[in-house]
Amino acid sequence: MSYQLPDAHGHFGRFGGSFVAETLVHALEALRDAYARYRDDPEFQREYAYELEHFVGRPSPVYHARRWSERLGGAQIWFKREDLNHTGAHKVNNCIGQALLARRMGKQRIIAETGAGQHGVATATVAARYGMPCVVYMGAEDVRRQASNVYRMKLLGAEVVPVESGSRTLKDALNEAMRDWVTHVEDTFYIIGTVAGPHPYPQMVRDFQTIIGRECREQMPRDAGRQPDYVLASVGGGSNAIGIFHPYIEEASVQLIGIEAAGEGLGSGRHAASLNCGVVGVLHGNRTYLLQDEHGQIMPTHSISAGLDYPGVGPEHAWLKESGRARYVGITDAEALAAYHDCCHIEGIIPALESAHAIAQAIKMAPELSADTIILVNLSGRGDKDMHTVAEHSGITL
Numbered sequence: 001m002s003y004q005l006p007d008a009h010g011h012f013g014r015f016g017g018s019f020v021a022e023t024l025v026h027a028l029e030a031l032r033d034a035y036a037r038y039r040d041d042p043e044f045q046r047e048y049a050y051e052l053e054h055f056v057g058r059p060s061p062v063y064h065a066r067r068w069s070e071r072l073g074g075a076q077i078w079f080k081r082e083d084l085n086h087t088g089a090h091k092v093n094n095c096i097g098q099a100l101l102a103r104r105m106g107k108q109r110i111i112a113e114t115g116a117g118q119h120g121v122a123t124a125t126v127a128a129r130y131g132m133p134c135v136v137y138m139g140a141e142d143v144r145r146q147a148s149n150v151y152r153m154k155l156l157g158a159e160v161v162p163v164e165s166g167s168r169t170l171k172d173a174l175n176e177a178m179r180d181w182v183t184h185v186e187d188t189f190y191i192i193g194t195v196a197g198p199h200p201y202p203q204m205v206r207d208f209q210t211i212i213g214r215e216c217r218e219q220m221p222r223d224a225g226r227q228p229d230y231v232l233a234s235v236g237g238g239s240n241a242i243g244i245f246h247p248y249i250e251e252a253s254v255q256l257i258g259i260e261a262a263g264e265g266l267g268s269g270r271h272a273a274s275l276n277c278g279v280v281g282v283l284h285g286n287r288t289y290l291l292q293d294e295h296g297q298i299m300p301t302h303s304i305s306a307g308l309d310y311p312g313v314g315p316e317h318a319w320l321k322e323s324g325r326a327r328y329v330g331i332t333d334a335e336a337l338a339a340y341h342d343c344c345h346i347e348g349i350i351p352a353l354e355s356a357h358a359i360a361q362a363i364k365m366a367p368e369l370s371a372d373t374i375i376l377v378n379l380s381g382r383g384d385k386d387m388h389t390v391a392e393h394s395g396i397t398l
């Protein structure tokens with residue numbers, strides 16, 4: 001079986017593709033051509049590598065969670081420390097790649113949309129770094145809920161536009177960003193934050209995030225003695241997961257497990273587990289698994305973790321699930337919260353609530369496995385951003 005996907009039209013098996021308005025076809029073709037030209041260009045790759053080292057602080061280390069592994073009495077748990085990146089998560093890896101491409105395409109202006117604000121902050125950061133004006137669309141409800149990220153974006157010089165239409169959340173912000181792009185397509189580059197959207201975004205974002213897995217392949221033999229038996233990562237849109245999975249796909253002995261937000265339980269109707277519970281449909285320009293009702297309406301989702309609270313998933317994950325190369329499981333809000341607290345006091349690391357979902361799956365599995373088994377978990381981001389949410393669940397007001 002070949003995993004050299006997608007095909008020339010952006011298909012991962014029957015998933016992916018490009019479903020967009022006529023007005024965007026030309027812009028996507030230009031992006032595809034530019035990306036095809038620069039992805040193997042040594043000068044582009046050199047600048048990308050330089051930025052990752054000097055601005056982001058890469059490589060991020062792998063870390064043996066030794067105390068926790070001993071306590072669980074089974075497999076050895078290792079973390080890939082994406083939380084140590086500048087801006088505190090993996091998202092910046094992708095934003096830098098797209099910003100460098102925007103500059104080579106002669107685009108003057110950056111736009112993005114954001115839900116919880118993490119992608120907005122990463123985009124505003126790189127826009128400041130390269131001196132480009134930046135507009136971030138955000139649902140008005142999210143602007144209210146995520147005031148500190150809104151202020152962070154403003155400090156970084158971005159304009160944050162609250163979107164008042166619809167449910168005033170991420171999907172409305174997405175529509176508004178699309179509208180902006182159609183109107184200003186000549187001078188504007190739209191930075192998408194995960195492996196979703198129309199072709200070539202799922203492929204391009206994946207390629208930029210594979211730095212995570214490529215580093216692990218070098219680091220694990222050196223630091224852990226060999227490659228891992230299991231690689232685990234949380235799945236919102238799927239960018240941190242595909243970033244660590246992809247370099248391991250052709251290595252059949254490595255099991256890949258994605259962790260979706262099971263919210264209040266997979267049977268509760270209050271979750272964001274599109275691969276576990278969804279059906280195939282089209283959303284945001286590609287065909288994939290979605291949480292939608294029998295009339296094709298997108299259903300409201302829930303997760304304690306804002307970054308996992310998305311009704312779709314990147315098309316390559318849909319394909320990895322269907323081909324059987326990766327498995328996808330759910331972790332509930334309560335399980336993720338417990339892992340968050342344990343990670344703080346056993347390992348001295350405050351993880352993002354998204355990452356806590358992947359960690360929770362590792363600590364479920366570890367006691368059943370032998371002491372020479374290695375589980376590598378992508379610790380996709382740091383968790384200071386989630387302190388208010390966590391405190392609230394403990395009945396504490398900060």
Ligand SMILES: *Cc1c(COP(=O)(O)O)cnc(C)c1O
Pocket residue numbers: 089090091118193194195234235236237238239240241307308352354355380381382
């Ligand atoms: C945004 C985010 C995620 C979820 O997005 P993916 O595209 O699925 O990676 C996971 N972890 C952190 C820390 C995030 O900020």
